Amino acid sequence: MFNKIFFKKNLISLFILSVAVIGSACSGQPMGQQSGGGGSAASGGSLRLQGSGASFPKPIYEKWVSEYGKINPNVKIDYQSTGSGAGQKAALAKTADFGASDDPMSDEDLKSAGGELLHIPTVLGAVVLTYNLPEVKEPLKLSGETIADVYLGNIKKWNDERIKKDNPNLNLPDADILPVYRADSSGTSAVFTDFLAKTVPAWKEKVGMNKQPSWITGVGVGAKGNDGVMGQVKQTPNSIGYVELTFAKANSLPTARVKNKTGAFVEATLESVSAAAATAQMPEDLRVQITNADGAGAYPISSYTYILVYKDQSDAAKGKALADFLWWATHDGEKFTQDLHYAPLPPEVVVKVEAKINSMTASGKTLRQ
Numbered sequence: 001m002f003n004k005i006f007f008k009k010n011l012i013s014l015f016i017l018s019v020a021v022i023g024s025a026c027s028g029q030p031m032g033q034q035s036g037g038g039g040s041a042a043s044g045g046s047l048r049l050q051g052s053g054a055s056f057p058k059p060i061y062e063k064w065v066s067e068y069g070k071i072n073p074n075v076k077i078d079y080q081s082t083g084s085g086a087g088q089k090a091a092l093a094k095t096a097d098f099g100a101s102d103d104p105m106s107d108e109d110l111k112s113a114g115g116e117l118l119h120i121p122t123v124l125g126a127v128v129l130t131y132n133l134p135e136v137k138e139p140l141k142l143s144g145e146t147i148a149d150v151y152l153g154n155i156k157k158w159n160d161e162r163i164k165k166d167n168p169n170l171n172l173p174d175a176d177i178l179p180v181y182r183a184d185s186s187g188t189s190a191v192f193t194d195f196l197a198k199t200v201p202a203w204k205e206k207v208g209m210n211k212q213p214s215w216i217t218g219v220g221v222g223a224k225g226n227d228g229v230m231g232q233v234k235q236t237p238n239s240i241g242y243v244e245l246t247f248a249k250a251n252s253l254p255t256a257r258v259k260n261k262t263g264a265f266v267e268a269t270l271e272s273v274s275a276a277a278a279t280a281q282m283p284e285d286l287r288v289q290i291t292n293a294d295g296a297g298a299y300p301i302s303s304y305t306y307i308l309v310y311k312d313q314s315d316a317a318k319g320k321a322l323a324d325f326l327w328w329a330t331h332d333g334e335k336f337t338q339d340l341h342y343a344p345l346p347p348e349v350v351v352k353v354e355a356k357i358n359s360m361t362a363s364g365k366t367l368r369q
Contacts, residue, residue: 046074047074047075050080052086052099053187054100054101056127056191057123057244058081058226062079068328068329083187084102084188088101088109092112097318099307100306100308102188102305113310116312117308118286118311119285120309120353121286121345124343127243128242128244128258128268129147129256130233130243130247130256131240131253132238132239136170136171139254141166142265144300147196150177151216151219152202156177159173159174166259176238178239179219179240180223180240180241182212182222183228184225185212187211189212189242190210191289192242193207193208193210195301199292233253242301246342255267261295262294262296270343272297272299272302273302275297276290276295276298276299277290277346278295286353287306313367319361324368327354
């Protein structure tokens with residue numbers, strides 16, 4: 001009896017061991033080694049890259065991920081639109097493979113990084129003032145002073161004389177204005193407030209430039225992400241909010257023409273955004289703000305948006321996949337920008353971007369060869 005039980009136990013153990021060996025051989029891994037090389041690979045031998053950050057470029061990044069996946073099915077990229085502040089934190093903490101931000105990181109934050117962080121500009125976009133005024137058939141004209149006064153609570157009605165002065169032919173309603181702002185830490189807010197801080201002394205003093213400013217108590221309502229602000233404006237008559245251009249276009253809501261540095265009221269277009277970039281000197285580290293740019297045709301609330309990556313990658317396979325994706329995005333991927341209302345990178349900026357991507361390494365070895 002004892003021999004029979006002993007034989008059965010050994011037979012079961014031998015079967016389990018055989019299954020384990022076969023499974024290990026099929027997976028191509030030594031027994032006891034976890035799949036993924038510490039999280040690099042997904043099932044089927046593919047690589048997974050996790051990105052987090054700005055909602056400003058969300059539509060174009062989603063398009064890039066989809067298109068890149070068609071030609072590189074073994075690279076799975078997940079981009080979470082968490083806001084620029086969260087994207088910067090994810091990059092610093094290395095909780096994502098790349099961060100994304102419209103607001104370049106500060107010198108202080110870069111000093112706290114666990115290595116050299118690169119700023120890779122990807123596209124150009126516009127922060128626009130979109131509004132819900134069904135009876136107003138022509139585009140509003142807004143100066144920085146007027147926009148600031150709306151968000152400071154100094155202008156409360158749509159038919160206020162200060163708005164009517166720049167829009168004498170519009171049928172502006174005698175209705176309360178509801179300003180909508182970003183409640184989260186946002187690069188879109190940084191771009192918006194940077195423009196106002198440059199053009200309106202009262203704004204610079206009371207609010208300043210910030211990813212998450214201290215909004216005036218009792219003025220307006222907050223919403224999370226460009227999607228949230230857009231949704232709030234779309235469903236609320238007499239509201240106004242600031243979003244990236246493509247969100248307003250996708251929701252068929254109008255955008256205001258904004259007074260630029262030369263005094264011209266300029267519509268946000270691919271051409272006017274590119275004109276803003278054309279007058280800005282791109283520094284060596286590629287961190288630049290292009291709000292309130294020179295030039296009669298420049299839209300004054302324009303911005304680059306950035307992907308944030310460590311120059312030296314800890315995982316060579318993932319680093320290679322990331323560098324290759326960034327190269328494709330800033331070259332072949334630029335052809336998708338126009339349909340989504342972004343402007344492509346200027347050729348001279350692409351050259352600088354190439355140098356940054358080519359500088360990425362893992363264990364001292366260049367990732368792109």
